[in-house]
Amino acid sequence: MTGNIWVLAEQWRGRISEITYEGLALGRELADQSGARLEAVLVGHNVRALADTLGRADSVLCLDHPLLAEPVASVYVDVLAPLLAERKLAAFLIPLTNVSLGIGSWLAGQLRVPAVNFCKDARFVDGRLQARCVLYGGKIEAEVAVCGEPAILGIWPGARPPEKGRSAQPPAIEQVTVFPDQTPSVRFRRYVEPARGDTDLRQQEILVGVGRGIRNKENMALAENLAGVLGGVVCGSRSVVDQGWLPLSRRVGKSGLTVKPKLYFALGISGAPEHVQGMRKSGCVIAVNTDPQAPIFDVAHYGIVGDVIELLPALTRAIRARKPPADDA
Amino acid sequence: MKILVVLKMAPDVVEELDIAPSGTALDPRGQRMVVSESDEHALEEALILKERHGGKVTVLALDAPDVDEVLFAALAKGADRAIKIKGAAKGLATSVAADTLAQVIGSELGLTPADLILCGVQAVDDLDGLIAPLIACQLGLPFLGIVTGLWVDAPGSRAFAIKEYPGGVRGEFEVAIPAVFGIQAAERPPRYIPVAKVRAAMKSHAIECIPAPLPVNAVTPLIQVLAMRKATLAPRAEILEGSPDGVSARVCEILAGRDLI
Ligand SMILES: Cc1cc2nc3c(=O)[nH]c(=O)nc-3n(C[C@H](O)[C@H](O)[C@H](O)COP(=O)(O)OP(=O)(O)OC[C@H]3O[C@@H](n4cnc5c(N)ncnc54)[C@H](O)[C@@H]3O)c2cc1C
Numbered sequence: 174m175t176g177n178i179w180v181l182a183e184q185w186r187g188r189i190s191e192i193t194y195e196g197l198a199l200g201r202e203l204a205d206q207s208g209a210r211l212e213a214v215l216v217g218h219n220v221r222a223l224a225d226t227l228g229r230a231d232s233v234l235c236l237d238h239p240l241l242a243e244p245v246a247s248v249y250v251d252v253l254a255p256l257l258a259e260r261k262l263a264a265f266l267i268p269l270t271n272v273s274l275g276i277g278s279w280l281a282g283q284l285r286v287p288a289v290n291f292c293k294d295a296r297f298v299d300g301r302l303q304a305r306c307v308l309y310g311g312k313i314e315a316e317v318a319v320c321g322e323p324a325i326l327g328i329w330p331g332a333r334p335p336e337k338g339r340s341a342q343p344p345a346i347e348q349v350t351v352f353p354d355q356t357p358s359v360r361f362r363r364y365v366e367p368a369r370g371d372t373d374l375r376q377q378e379i380l381v382g383v384g385r386g387i388r389n390k391e392n393m394a395l396a397e398n399l400a401g402v403l404g405g406v407v408c409g410s411r412s413v414v415d416q417g418w419l420p421l422s423r424r425v426g427k428s429g430l431t432v433k434p435k436l437y438f439a440l441g442i443s444g445a446p447e448h449v450q451g452m453r454k455s456g457c458v459i460a461v462n463t464d465p466q467a468p469i470f471d472v473a474h475y476g477i478v479g480d481v482i483e484l485l486p487a488l489t490r491a492i493r494a495r496k497p498p499a500d501d502a
Numbered sequence: 503m504k505i506l507v508v509l510k511m512a513p514d515v516v517e518e519l520d521i522a523p524s525g526t527a528l529d530p531r532g533q534r535m536v537v538s539e540s541d542e543h544a545l546e547e548a549l550i551l552k553e554r555h556g557g558k559v560t561v562l563a564l565d566a567p568d569v570d571e572v573l574f575a576a577l578a579k580g581a582d583r584a585i586k587i588k589g590a591a592k593g594l595a596t597s598v599a600a601d602t603l604a605q606v607i608g609s610e611l612g613l614t615p616a617d618l619i620l621c622g623v624q625a626v627d628d629l630d631g632l633i634a635p636l637i638a639c640q641l642g643l644p645f646l647g648i649v650t651g652l653w654v655d656a657p658g659s660r661a662f663a664i665k666e667y668p669g670g671v672r673g674e675f676e677v678a679i680p681a682v683f684g685i686q687a688a689e690r691p692p693r694y695i696p697v698a699k700v701r702a703a704m705k706s707h708a709i710e711c712i713p714a715p716l717p718v719n720a721v722t723p724l725i726q727v728l729a730m731r732k733a734t735l736a737p738r739a740e741i742l743e744g745s746p747d748g749v750s751a752r753v754c755e756i757l758a759g760r761d762l763i
Contacts, residue, residue, distance in 0.1 A: 185667070243673070246635060247645055271667050274623070275647040275684065278631040282597070282639035287724035288631045307733060309626045310515040313528070316729040317629070358644035358678040362662075367670030379762065403763065415543075415687045421670055428648070428666040428686070436762050443515065457760060459753060460739060466518060468733060475756060476739035477749050487746035491754050492763055 175300070176261040176322055178204045179234075182213040182227055185244060185272045186364075189223050192268040192330050194338030197229040199295060199328065200266050201338070204231075206297050209263060213344070216249055218242035221346070228340030235346055240353040243361035246275035252351040254283050262323035264295070264302055269327040271428050277325040287319040290327040291446070310445040311468030330427075330450045371422040372406050379405030380434045382425060382452065385412040386441015386462065386481055393418050395485035396440060402492045405436070410448050426451035441481045444469025503557030503658060505548045506613060508603055508621040508633060509576065511535045511566035515626055519732070526727045530567075537572045540622030546688035547652055548620050549580045555654055558582045560613065562606065564590045564599055570709060571700065578695050578703035583710065585610070590714035595723065596628045600636035605715045608641060616680055617658060623647050623684035630725050634684035644677050647684030654679070 180200040183190040197213060204211035213230035215223060218241055224233040236252055257265065257280065267277040269290060281288030294305040302324050306315045374380060381400040387393060393407070400407045407423065414424040425432055427447040437455035441462060442448060449472050452458070460473035461481045470476040477484060513519060514534040522529040548559045560583040561576040563569050573584040590602045607613050619641075621634040638645035650672070651664035658679070665673045666686055677683075742749045757763040 245675075246647065247638075271648050271665075275632060275635045275645065279635040279639050279645065281631055281724075282600070282636045285724075288597070289725055290629055290631065303728070306629060308629060308730075309513060309519055309528075312515055312519050312733055313521075314731055314733045315629065315727050318726045318728055320724055320726060358681070359646055360676045362674040362676055364667075365664070365672040365674060367672075403757075411687075416691050424670065428668060428670075430669060435760070436757070457756075457762070458739075459756070464516065464518075465741075466732065470737035470739045470741070471733065473737075473739040475753070476737060476741045477753075478741060478743075479746070479749070484746045484749065488750040488753060491747070491750035492757070495754050495758065495763055 175207045175209055175263040175297070177210045177212055177263065178207070179262055179265040180211070180213050180230065181265065181267045181273060181276070182215040182223070182233065183244075183268045183270060183273050184215065184217050184220055184223055189226055190268065190270065190272065191335045192270055192328065193227070194229070194335035195330065195333045196266045196268060196328050197227065197338030198333035198335070201229055203264060203295060203297065207263060214253070216241050216244070216252070224346050225343045226339070228342040228344045229338045230344050232345040232347055234349050236349050236351045238351055238353055240355070240357065241351070244272050245357065245359050245361060246279055247359050248353055248357050249276050250279045250283065252353050254280055256349065257284060257323060264324045264326055266326045266328050269329055277327045281325045286323055286325060287321050288325040288327065289317050289319060291329055292326045293329045293332050295326055307446055310443055311449070311471075312466060329446055331453065367422060371420060374406065374408050374423065374425065374430050374432050377406045377432070378435045379403045380425075380432060380436070380455075381405050381407045381438045381440065382409060382442055383407060383413050383419070383440050384410040384442030387413065388482065390416070390418045392482055395482065395489070398489045399438070399485055399492070402489055402496060403436070408432070410442050439469050439473060440485070442469055443467050444472055503551065503555045503618070503654060504616045505551060505557060505559045506607060506616045506619045507541075507545045507548045507559060507561045507576070507581070508619065508637070509541045509545065509561055509563040509572060510538045510599070510622065510625050510633060511563070511569050511572065512538045512625045512627050521730050521732065525729055527730065535567045538622045538625035540624060540686055542622075542692045543688040544620040544622050544685040545576055545579065545581070546690065546692040547685050548618070549693070550689055551618070551652060551654065552580065560585065562603065563587070564602065564714075573709050574703045574707065575695055575700045577707045578699040579693055584707070585710045585712060587714050588711050595630055596625070596633055597631045597636060597724070600631065600633045601640065602714050603633070604637045604640035606712065607637070609715065610712065617654070618652070618661065618679060619643070619682040620685050621682065623649070623686045632684065634682050638682035641682070644681040645684070646675055646677055646681070648686045649683045650687045651689055652683060
């Protein structure tokens with residue numbers, strides 16, 4: 174039997190993140206495979222009540238302290254590293270999200286243990302832990318073996334369905350006393366909420382998603398025209414928002430919004446995992462990309478290999494021609 | 503104020519990527535290398551800070567194909583010094599790169615004490631760790647990642663940073679400096695620099711080359727890539743073929759079939 178499997182039960186602003194349940198589902202498989210225990214590690218302040226939803230684990234280690242109220246990587250590492258060094262562990266699954274990013278790398282660096290990022294699957298093969306990872310913006314998959322324990326696995330959203338990681342049964346809870354640094358060098362001050370007033374993408378049935386392939390701000394009008402005839406709204410990838418071609422409120426993905434429209438056009442969007450995370454549950458995805466190997470074609474239901482600038486006027490014209498004039502906004 | 507920017511070269515993922523005959527790495531032949539996207543933002547943020555507070559920006563990179571062009575472009579944009587580390591271990595290991603960079607930062611004359619060390623938040627090939635927290639850990643410095651805004655207190659003893667959370671929420675942090683930041687995006691899009699200016703920088707500036715120090719953590723690799731394959735060899739999507747008008751008609755049928763038009 175190898176060491177136990179840990180899953181970082183990511184909580185943020187009083188809620189357990191969905192990826193925690195995905196991690197628990199994957200962790201459960203690993204623990205069952207190796208005959209080890211699955212333990213969820215819940216870090217924060219006044220989080221005890223959240224532990225009850227983590228029953229897929231055999232037990233929950235609860236690290237509760239006022240200084241752990243916000244997920245600051247260095248502060249979390251400070252309390253997790255000694256615990257990791259003290260207990261026998263095969264793997265620690267940590268969500269690769271905007272909340273927890275950095276914790277895994279730092280732990281691995283400090284403890285000199287293997288780390289594998291971008292994992293979408295993991296299993297033991299002949300007693301050795303192997304992970305399947307998505308690299309190069311989603312274009313390449315790698316099968317990676319770890320050499321040593323514990324291994325820190327950075328988990329991508331979507332590794333397992335979250336339902337498989339939920340359980341109505343409350344787990345055993347172990348309160349772990351921790352002593353975080355009283356004068357941390359990184360201090361949380363406040364949250365800045367997103368500006369209100371713009372369309373809420375999450376309420377839209379049709380979204381026209383635009384990526385860097387649109388090339389310039391002027392071409393955004395082509396996407397606006399398509400959205401206009403469809404009665405939808407334009408949104409975009411991080412690249413487009415970072416260029417200032419769309420406001421922050423229109424960003425879809427890991428650090429933007431998670432949307433679930435009936436129809437999502439992905440125009441000149443490569444399909445990087447951070448974007449896909451925000452739109453993969455759309456009802457119908459139609460992707461247009463010049464690169465036949467673009468990862469977005471693996472998410473889309475329909476794909477067009479071609480130039481979006483060339484296609485958009487034709488597509489808008491064709492849809493306009495089919496719609497009754499009254500609907501043509 | 504002294505700012506170090508770590509620039510990392512990574513394969514251009516917009517190009518076709520091929521697997522090497524070994525089956526465990528990318529084929530470097532014909533592969534275009536570009537500076538990792540968030541590193542470009544790290545440089546931009548450094549230049550913005552220099553404009554705001556004054557000081558000196560040094561860019562630092564491990565030797566890699568086309569890295570000279572990237573370093574000269576950084577000088578042309580306003581960096582003051584460019585350093586290329588030659589002879590470091592190659593391959594996928596970000597942990598090894600971070601070790602080398604941290605050693606150079608810690609030992610190279612004139613690099614420390616630096617107020618800020620800026621890295622990109624994540625590269626497309628950061629398989630065994632992220633460079634910013636690894637460097638911070640090795641140098642014993644504070645770290646904050648996914649940063650999209652940074653400013654420094656007048657006395658220079660602390661920085662304030664904006665970190666991105668999901669759903670467009672941002673968090674404001676106070677960080678004791680010196681510190682390492684993983685930059686996600688600069689406050690403004692990276693500035694454009696015409697090729698002529700890069701050429702001019704090649705004549706007026708020089709890149710300092712230094713040998714890579716021997717790794718302090720010369721251990722057997724902690725992970726092993728067993729196999730690599732293209733992820734989208736058989737895409738899930740049904741590919742629609744034809745002229746723009748032809749595929750547009752087909753899309754209309756699909757949308758009508760789903761009651762979307
Ligand atoms: C911590 C973190 C959080 C992130 N959060 C997000 C997020 O919330 N949302 C997000 O989107 N990204 C996010 N990213 C960034 C993400 O990794 C990608 O960099 C980004 O999604 C890429 O955007 P893109 O597809 O528009 O650009 P690219 O990846 O550059 O792709 C452009 C695509 O356009 C195609 N193309 C080029 N010209 C044409 C043309 N004429 N016609 C058709 N196609 C064309 C190209 O083949 C390419 O596939 C995050 C990254 C990190 C590290």
